[in-house]
Amino acid sequence: MTEQKFTPWPWRETHVDKAVFAIADDSSNIVANVFDNAEDTGYANARLIAAAPEMYEIVQEVADECDDDCGSACDIAEECEVRRARILIARINGEEENHE
Numbered sequence: 001m002t003e004q005k006f007t008p009w010p011w012r013e014t015h016v017d018k019a020v021f022a023i024a025d026d027s028s029n030i031v032a033n034v035f036d037n038a039e040d041t042g043y044a045n046a047r048l049i050a051a052a053p054e055m056y057e058i059v060q061e062v063a064d065e066c067d068d069d070c071g072s073a074c075d076i077a078e079e080c081e082v083r084r085a086r087i088l089i090a091r092i093n094g095e096e097e098n099h100e
Helices: 039-070 081-092
Strands: 012-017 020-024 030-035
Touching (some): 020 039, 030 039, 039 081
16 A cells, blocks of 8 residues: 555544634644635535545555456556546555556
């Protein structure tokens, strides 16, 4: 599994003000702020961002599991979900990935 370069999770969302939501780690350090005049949308965006590290971990585990189970078979299919997962993981990690 690739070492993560972002603040460890869990993250949680907090409603700060009418249009402001904060994403914080377990130590209450602010990781991100979400500004949205539509309260429902802002809260939904904050929840999505707060869940991002856990989603990253799940996607990484699925890609690693496929590597163990099906080897290079996943590299053949252009639209293979695992290939898409690897591209996403590389993008999150700031690494170059061949998109062809």
